[in-house]
């Protein structure tokens with residue numbers, strides 16, 4: 001019970017009702033008859049509006065896990081495709097590996113943990129392009145408009161950059177945390193006007209807006 005209370009306490013530092021983790025904690029607390037008071041807070045799920053895309057126009061959020069040599073999951077590709085078909089943007093949350101044990105240490109019961117790893121926007125784009133290359137259903141291409149966000153909310157270190165997936169691939173976003181947004185295939189003119197502030201290559205951006213969004 002103490003452990004659950006600590007988990008709930010820790011989870012108060014983000015938006016309490018936004019994800020499976022939170023629902024799980026609340027259900028478990030209710031089962032144990034622990035009284036709960038929810039204090040709503042900021043979350044990437046709504047702070048993402050800082051990139052200029054309107055929250056109304058986001059579809060399903062996805063999480064992109066690190067590929068390994070023999071585990072390259074791609075089920076989230078279908079979610080991106082569904083969102084894009086409806087003209088909606090996709091917020092991609094990127095994998096975090098902290099307190100992970102190697103198979104060997106796990107097998108031997110050694111409490112030795114691997115160095116923490118945080119997926120970068122560049123790694124996420126590489127994985128996404130590999131998946132498109134395999135699936136070939138045009139959910140997106142290297143020319144699709146996207147927005148990379150790093151350390152959102154930090155007064156001095158926040159970075160927001162918009163461009164094609166290909167353009168963002170070579171950008172340096174610095175230390176974690178990173179998120180990626182794949183822009184839907186419908187965009188309001190106000191969204192386009194806002195995003196322009198985060199674009200390095202304005203000519204290319206205008207070209208894409210004209211070509212893909214007819215605005």
Ligand SMILES: C[S@@+](CC[C@H](N)C(=O)[O-])C[C@H]1O[C@@H](n2cnc3c(N)ncnc32)[C@H](O)[C@@H]1O
Pocket residue numbers: 014015018042043044045092093094095096149150151152153177178179180
């Ligand atoms: C498992 S999710 C948890 C999100 C958290 N519960 C929340 O609601 O903000 C963690 C992922 O959210 C994204 N994220 C959280 N905070 C962020 C920030 N300040 N800037 C950019 N991405 C962020 C990153 O992709 C990170 O890997």
